[in-house]
Amino acid sequence: MEEWIVASKEAKERIEKGIEQNRKGSFRIFAPEGATVRVKLKRHRFRFGCNLFMLDEFPDDPSKNAVYRKQFAELFNMATLPFYWDATEPREGALRYAIGSKPCYRRPPIDLCMQYCEENGIEPREHALCYEKFFPAWLKDRSVPEIKQHLERRMQEISERYANRIPTIEVTNEMFWDEGTTPFYGSPDYAEFCFRLAEQYFPHNRLCINEWTRATWGSSGLPWCQYRLLIDDLLLRGARIDAIGMQYHMFFRREEAFEKTRRPYDLDHDLRVMDSYAAFGMPLQITEVTIPAYTEQAEDEELQADILER
Numbered sequence: 001m002e003e004w005i006v007a008s009k010e011a012k013e014r015i016e017k018g019i020e021q022n023r024k025g026s027f028r029i030f031a032p033e034g035a036t037v038r039v040k041l042k043r044h045r046f047r048f049g050c051n052l053f054m055l056d057e058f059p060d061d062p063s064k065n066a067v068y069r070k071q072f073a074e075l076f077n078m079a080t081l082p083f084y085w086d087a088t089e090p091r092e093g094a095l096r097y098a099i100g101s102k103p104c105y106r107r108p109p110i111d112l113c114m115q116y117c118e119e120n121g122i123e124p125r126e127h128a129l130c131y132e133k134f135f136p137a138w139l140k141d142r143s144v145p146e147i148k149q150h151l152e153r154r155m156q157e158i159s160e161r162y163a164n165r166i167p168t169i170e171v172t173n174e175m176f177w178d179e180g181t182t183p184f185y186g187s188p189d190y191a192e193f194c195f196r197l198a199e200q201y202f203p204h205n206r207l208c209i210n211e212w213t214r215a216t217w218g219s220s221g222l223p224w225c226q227y228r229l230l231i232d233d234l235l236l237r238g239a240r241i242d243a244i245g246m247q248y249h250m251f252f253r254r255e256e257a258f259e260k261t262r263r264p265y266d267l268d269h270d271l272r273v274m275d276s277y278a279a280f281g282m283p284l285q286i287t288e289v290t291i292p293a294y295t296e297q298a299e300d301e302e303l304q305a306d307i308l309e310r
Contacts, residue, residue, distance in 0.1 A: 002258055004303065005310045007267035014271065049078025049125065051288075052113050053106040073120040080127045080287075081113045081166075082106065084134040085154060092138050092150075097161060114165060124166045127287075128173035128210060129155065130194040132185045139182050147184040152197055159201040168206045170245060170287070171198045175230060176215055191230065195239035209234070210245030210287050217248060217264040221276030231280060244277050245287040254294045265307070 007015075023046055031037055050072065058064035072079070087107035088096050096102065101109040117124040128134075130151065139147055172191050184190060198207055211227050219225040234241060252260040263269055277284055293304040 004258065004261065004307055005265050005267065007310075011268045011271055015267065043077060043121070047078045047123065049076050049080060049123075051082070051127075052079040052116070053082050053108065055108040055113055055116055057106060057108060059103070069116065073122065076122065078123045078125055079113065079117055080125045081110055081117075082108070083110065083126050083129060083158065084131060086134045086136040089136055089154070092136075095157070110162070114162070118165075124162075126158070126162070126166050126169045128170040129158070129198060130171055131173040132180050132182065132190075133174060133177060135181050135184075137181075142182065144184050144187055147182055148193065151184075151194075152201075155197055155201040163202050163205060166205065168208055168243070169198060169202050170208045170210045171195050171241075173210045173245075174212045176212065176226060191234055192237045192239055195234060195241065199240045206242045207240055208243040208245045208285060208287075209241050211247065213247045213249045213251075213264065216246040217270060217273060219273070221273035223276075225276075228276065235280075241280075241282065243283045243285050244280060245285045246277070247288040248286055249288060249290040250292065251290060252292075254292075257292070257294075267310075 029037055029039070052072070054068055055072075056065050056069075058068070084107060087104050088110065090096065090104070096104065096107075097110045099109055099112045099115065114124060116122070135147075139150065142150070172194050175191060177185075180186060187193070195207065195209075209231065211230075215225070215227040219227065221228070231241065231244065248264065250257065250261055250264065274284055289308075291304050291307050293300045
Protein backbone atom coordinates (compact mmCIF):
# COMPACT_ATOMS: atom_id res chain seq x y z
CA MET A 1 0.00 0.00 0.00
CA GLU A 2 1.26 3.49 -0.80
CA GLU A 3 2.69 5.47 2.09
CA TRP A 4 0.30 8.41 2.27
CA ILE A 5 1.77 10.11 5.35
CA VAL A 6 5.53 10.66 5.29
CA ALA A 7 7.76 11.97 8.08
CA SER A 8 11.42 11.94 8.92
CA LYS A 9 12.71 10.43 12.15
CA GLU A 10 13.25 13.96 13.48
CA ALA A 11 9.66 14.97 12.72
CA LYS A 12 8.25 11.89 14.44
CA GLU A 13 10.38 12.51 17.52
CA ARG A 14 9.33 16.15 17.64
CA ILE A 15 5.66 15.20 17.40
CA GLU A 16 5.96 12.65 20.22
CA LYS A 17 7.81 15.14 22.38
CA GLY A 18 5.17 17.78 21.66
CA ILE A 19 2.41 15.42 22.74
CA GLU A 20 4.17 14.75 26.03
CA GLN A 21 4.82 18.45 26.70
CA ASN A 22 1.56 19.98 25.50
CA ARG A 23 -1.15 17.33 25.60
CA LYS A 24 -0.40 15.75 28.96
CA GLY A 25 -0.13 16.94 32.54
CA SER A 26 0.50 15.70 36.06
CA PHE A 27 -1.92 15.35 38.94
CA ARG A 28 -2.06 13.89 42.44
CA ILE A 29 -4.64 11.68 44.07
CA PHE A 30 -4.84 11.47 47.86
CA ALA A 31 -6.58 8.35 49.14
CA PRO A 32 -6.50 6.11 52.22
CA GLU A 33 -3.96 3.31 52.18
CA GLY A 34 -5.23 0.26 50.33
CA ALA A 35 -8.01 2.13 48.57
CA THR A 36 -8.96 1.18 45.01
CA VAL A 37 -8.85 4.19 42.72
CA ARG A 38 -10.62 4.36 39.38
CA VAL A 39 -9.93 7.35 37.12
CA LYS A 40 -11.96 8.27 34.04
CA LEU A 41 -11.08 11.30 31.93
CA LYS A 42 -14.29 13.19 31.18
CA ARG A 43 -13.01 16.55 29.93
CA HIS A 44 -9.73 17.87 28.64
CA ARG A 45 -8.38 21.33 27.85
CA PHE A 46 -7.25 20.42 24.33
CA ARG A 47 -9.97 21.71 22.02
CA PHE A 48 -11.24 19.00 19.70
CA GLY A 49 -14.26 20.06 17.71
CA CYS A 50 -16.47 19.75 14.68
CA ASN A 51 -19.06 21.83 12.88
CA LEU A 52 -22.54 21.57 14.40
CA PHE A 53 -24.28 22.13 11.08
CA MET A 54 -26.41 18.97 11.21
CA LEU A 55 -27.96 19.57 14.64
CA ASP A 56 -31.62 18.45 14.33
CA GLU A 57 -31.25 18.46 10.53
CA PHE A 58 -32.93 15.07 10.00
CA PRO A 59 -36.63 16.06 10.04
CA ASP A 60 -37.80 12.75 8.56
CA ASP A 61 -35.95 10.55 11.05
CA PRO A 62 -35.85 11.82 14.66
CA SER A 63 -33.75 8.82 15.67
CA LYS A 64 -30.86 10.19 13.59
CA ASN A 65 -31.13 13.51 15.40
CA ALA A 66 -30.87 11.69 18.73
CA VAL A 67 -27.81 9.73 17.59
CA TYR A 68 -26.15 12.91 16.30
CA ARG A 69 -26.79 14.76 19.57
CA LYS A 70 -25.47 11.87 21.66
CA GLN A 71 -22.35 11.08 19.65
CA PHE A 72 -21.33 14.70 19.09
CA ALA A 73 -21.30 15.35 22.84
CA GLU A 74 -19.35 12.14 23.47
CA LEU A 75 -16.65 12.99 20.91
CA PHE A 76 -16.18 16.76 20.92
CA ASN A 77 -15.66 19.60 23.39
CA MET A 78 -15.92 22.41 20.82
CA ALA A 79 -18.54 23.16 18.16
CA THR A 80 -18.34 25.50 15.17
CA LEU A 81 -21.59 27.41 14.70
CA PRO A 82 -22.92 28.55 11.27
CA PHE A 83 -23.00 32.35 11.41
CA TYR A 84 -23.14 32.65 7.61
CA TRP A 85 -24.80 35.99 6.95
CA ASP A 86 -27.02 34.68 4.14
CA ALA A 87 -28.42 32.16 6.65
CA THR A 88 -28.77 34.42 9.68
CA GLU A 89 -30.43 37.21 7.65
CA PRO A 90 -31.65 35.77 4.31
CA ARG A 91 -33.87 38.82 3.78
CA GLU A 92 -33.04 42.26 5.07
CA GLY A 93 -34.21 42.49 8.67
CA ALA A 94 -35.46 38.87 8.75
CA LEU A 95 -33.15 37.36 11.37
CA ARG A 96 -32.77 33.59 11.86
CA TYR A 97 -31.16 33.27 15.30
CA ALA A 98 -34.12 32.06 17.34
CA ILE A 99 -35.17 28.46 17.93
CA GLY A 100 -38.02 27.65 15.58
CA SER A 101 -36.76 29.86 12.75
CA LYS A 102 -37.55 28.77 9.20
CA PRO A 103 -35.41 25.72 8.35
CA CYS A 104 -32.28 26.18 6.25
CA TYR A 105 -30.26 23.06 5.45
CA ARG A 106 -27.00 22.74 7.41
CA ARG A 107 -27.75 26.07 9.09
CA PRO A 108 -29.53 25.29 12.39
CA PRO A 109 -30.57 28.43 14.30
CA ILE A 110 -27.76 29.77 16.47
CA ASP A 111 -29.92 29.79 19.61
CA LEU A 112 -30.55 26.06 19.14
CA CYS A 113 -26.81 25.45 18.77
CA MET A 114 -26.07 27.54 21.85
CA GLN A 115 -28.67 25.68 23.89
CA TYR A 116 -27.14 22.34 22.90
CA CYS A 117 -23.58 23.50 23.64
CA GLU A 118 -24.46 24.91 27.04
CA GLU A 119 -26.42 21.80 28.02
CA ASN A 120 -23.44 19.59 27.14
CA GLY A 121 -20.49 21.68 28.31
CA ILE A 122 -19.27 22.25 24.74
CA GLU A 123 -17.42 25.45 23.83
CA PRO A 124 -19.14 27.22 20.90
CA ARG A 125 -17.10 28.90 18.17
CA GLU A 126 -18.35 31.61 15.80
CA HIS A 127 -17.86 30.98 12.05
CA ALA A 128 -17.57 33.27 10.14
CA LEU A 129 -18.33 36.90 10.90
CA CYS A 130 -17.17 38.43 7.60
CA TYR A 131 -17.16 35.59 5.08
CA GLU A 132 -17.90 37.61 1.96
CA LYS A 133 -18.67 34.56 -0.18
CA PHE A 134 -21.79 34.10 1.97
CA PHE A 135 -22.97 37.68 2.24
CA PRO A 136 -26.75 37.75 1.55
CA ALA A 137 -27.99 38.35 -1.99
CA TRP A 138 -29.85 41.50 -0.96
CA LEU A 139 -26.47 43.22 -0.42
CA LYS A 140 -25.21 42.50 -3.93
CA ASP A 141 -25.98 45.89 -5.50
CA ARG A 142 -25.58 48.03 -2.39
CA SER A 143 -22.84 50.65 -2.15
CA VAL A 144 -19.75 50.06 -0.02
CA PRO A 145 -20.86 52.58 2.65
CA GLU A 146 -24.26 50.85 2.85
CA ILE A 147 -22.66 47.42 3.20
CA LYS A 148 -20.37 48.67 5.96
CA GLN A 149 -23.38 50.09 7.77
CA HIS A 150 -25.24 46.77 7.55
CA LEU A 151 -22.12 44.88 8.65
CA GLU A 152 -21.81 47.05 11.73
CA ARG A 153 -25.46 46.40 12.58
CA ARG A 154 -24.83 42.66 12.14
CA MET A 155 -21.85 42.75 14.48
CA GLN A 156 -23.79 44.72 17.06
CA GLU A 157 -26.64 42.19 16.97
CA ILE A 158 -24.29 39.22 17.31
CA SER A 159 -22.33 40.94 20.07
CA GLU A 160 -25.45 41.71 22.08
CA ARG A 161 -26.69 38.14 21.80
CA TYR A 162 -23.52 36.08 22.07
CA ALA A 163 -20.33 38.03 22.90
CA ASN A 164 -20.30 36.89 26.52
CA ARG A 165 -21.07 33.28 25.57
CA ILE A 166 -18.73 32.55 22.62
CA PRO A 167 -14.98 32.87 23.33
CA THR A 168 -13.63 32.84 19.75
CA ILE A 169 -14.84 34.96 16.83
CA GLU A 170 -13.61 34.12 13.32
CA VAL A 171 -13.50 37.56 11.75
CA THR A 172 -12.45 36.98 8.14
CA ASN A 173 -12.52 33.68 6.28
CA GLU A 174 -11.09 32.71 2.89
CA MET A 175 -9.90 36.08 1.63
CA PHE A 176 -8.34 34.88 -1.63
CA TRP A 177 -11.32 34.41 -3.94
CA ASP A 178 -10.75 36.10 -7.30
CA GLU A 179 -14.16 37.77 -7.17
CA GLY A 180 -16.51 38.81 -4.42
CA THR A 181 -20.29 38.87 -4.23
CA THR A 182 -20.43 42.57 -3.31
CA PRO A 183 -18.43 45.72 -4.18
CA PHE A 184 -17.07 45.77 -0.62
CA TYR A 185 -14.85 42.73 -1.26
CA GLY A 186 -12.60 44.73 -3.57
CA SER A 187 -12.14 47.63 -1.16
CA PRO A 188 -8.53 48.17 -0.02
CA ASP A 189 -9.70 48.39 3.59
CA TYR A 190 -11.97 45.32 3.55
CA ALA A 191 -10.08 43.11 6.01
CA GLU A 192 -8.84 46.01 8.13
CA PHE A 193 -12.38 47.39 8.48
CA CYS A 194 -13.69 43.96 9.51
CA PHE A 195 -11.07 43.50 12.22
CA ARG A 196 -11.36 47.04 13.58
CA LEU A 197 -15.13 46.70 13.79
CA ALA A 198 -14.81 43.28 15.40
CA GLU A 199 -12.45 44.69 18.02
CA GLN A 200 -15.03 47.36 18.80
CA TYR A 201 -17.93 44.93 19.28
CA PHE A 202 -15.97 41.94 20.65
CA PRO A 203 -13.33 43.58 22.87
CA HIS A 204 -13.01 40.60 25.22
CA ASN A 205 -13.23 37.79 22.67
CA ARG A 206 -10.43 36.00 20.85
CA LEU A 207 -10.34 37.35 17.27
CA CYS A 208 -9.23 34.80 14.70
CA ILE A 209 -8.28 35.11 11.04
CA ASN A 210 -8.99 31.97 8.99
CA GLU A 211 -7.76 30.83 5.60
CA TRP A 212 -8.14 27.99 3.15
CA THR A 213 -5.83 25.03 2.62
CA ARG A 214 -3.98 26.17 -0.49
CA ALA A 215 -2.90 29.41 1.19
CA THR A 216 -1.66 27.58 4.29
CA TRP A 217 -0.35 24.04 3.80
CA GLY A 218 -0.19 24.45 0.02
CA SER A 219 2.50 27.10 0.44
CA SER A 220 6.05 26.86 1.72
CA GLY A 221 5.38 29.14 4.68
CA LEU A 222 8.05 31.58 3.54
CA PRO A 223 7.69 35.22 4.67
CA TRP A 224 6.32 36.28 1.27
CA CYS A 225 3.54 33.67 1.08
CA GLN A 226 0.18 35.38 0.49
CA TYR A 227 -1.40 34.46 3.84
CA ARG A 228 1.62 35.64 5.78
CA LEU A 229 1.64 38.89 3.79
CA LEU A 230 -2.06 39.42 4.57
CA ILE A 231 -1.43 38.96 8.29
CA ASP A 232 1.64 41.21 8.14
CA ASP A 233 -0.36 43.92 6.38
CA LEU A 234 -3.22 43.80 8.87
CA LEU A 235 -0.87 43.97 11.84
CA LEU A 236 0.97 46.93 10.31
CA ARG A 237 -2.41 48.65 9.90
CA GLY A 238 -3.04 48.17 13.60
CA ALA A 239 -5.59 45.35 13.40
CA ARG A 240 -5.89 43.10 16.43
CA ILE A 241 -5.49 39.42 15.57
CA ASP A 242 -5.36 36.93 18.44
CA ALA A 243 -5.17 33.60 16.61
CA ILE A 244 -4.29 32.27 13.16
CA GLY A 245 -6.71 29.77 11.63
CA MET A 246 -5.49 27.21 9.11
CA GLN A 247 -7.91 25.00 7.18
CA TYR A 248 -6.93 21.45 6.23
CA HIS A 249 -9.39 20.30 3.58
CA MET A 250 -8.26 17.53 1.23
CA PHE A 251 -10.93 18.14 -1.41
CA PHE A 252 -9.53 15.89 -4.12
CA ARG A 253 -11.00 13.15 -6.29
CA ARG A 254 -9.87 9.63 -5.40
CA GLU A 255 -7.80 9.21 -8.56
CA GLU A 256 -5.77 12.36 -7.89
CA ALA A 257 -5.72 12.39 -4.09
CA PHE A 258 -2.33 10.75 -3.58
CA GLU A 259 -0.51 13.11 -5.93
CA LYS A 260 -2.30 16.23 -4.65
CA THR A 261 -1.59 15.50 -0.98
CA ARG A 262 2.18 15.02 -1.16
CA ARG A 263 2.85 18.40 0.42
CA PRO A 264 0.16 18.54 3.17
CA TYR A 265 0.74 14.85 4.07
CA ASP A 266 4.48 15.49 4.53
CA LEU A 267 4.77 16.12 8.27
CA ASP A 268 8.19 17.76 7.94
CA HIS A 269 6.60 20.28 5.58
CA ASP A 270 3.68 20.82 7.96
CA LEU A 271 6.05 21.51 10.85
CA ARG A 272 8.00 24.03 8.75
CA VAL A 273 4.78 25.84 7.87
CA MET A 274 3.65 25.95 11.50
CA ASP A 275 7.07 27.17 12.61
CA SER A 276 6.79 29.95 10.05
CA TYR A 277 3.40 31.15 11.32
CA ALA A 278 4.46 30.67 14.94
CA ALA A 279 6.81 33.63 14.38
CA PHE A 280 3.75 35.88 14.75
CA GLY A 281 3.54 34.85 18.40
CA MET A 282 -0.12 33.81 18.24
CA PRO A 283 -1.85 30.46 18.73
CA LEU A 284 -2.26 28.42 15.53
CA GLN A 285 -5.66 26.77 15.16
CA ILE A 286 -6.40 23.95 12.71
CA THR A 287 -9.93 25.13 12.11
CA GLU A 288 -11.42 22.83 9.46
CA VAL A 289 -10.41 19.30 8.48
CA THR A 290 -11.66 17.08 5.66
CA ILE A 291 -10.10 13.66 5.00
CA PRO A 292 -12.42 11.76 2.62
CA ALA A 293 -12.88 7.99 2.76
CA TYR A 294 -14.34 7.93 -0.80
CA THR A 295 -16.12 4.59 -0.28
CA GLU A 296 -17.49 2.50 2.57
CA GLN A 297 -15.02 -0.29 1.82
CA ALA A 298 -12.89 -1.32 4.78
CA GLU A 299 -9.62 -0.45 3.03
CA ASP A 300 -10.68 3.15 2.37
CA GLU A 301 -12.07 3.64 5.86
CA GLU A 302 -8.89 2.22 7.43
CA LEU A 303 -6.80 4.58 5.30
CA GLN A 304 -8.94 7.54 6.36
CA ALA A 305 -8.56 6.58 10.03
CA ASP A 306 -4.79 6.15 9.67
CA ILE A 307 -4.37 9.56 8.02
CA LEU A 308 -6.49 11.29 10.66
CA GLU A 309 -4.60 9.64 13.51
CA ARG A 310 -1.14 10.41 12.14
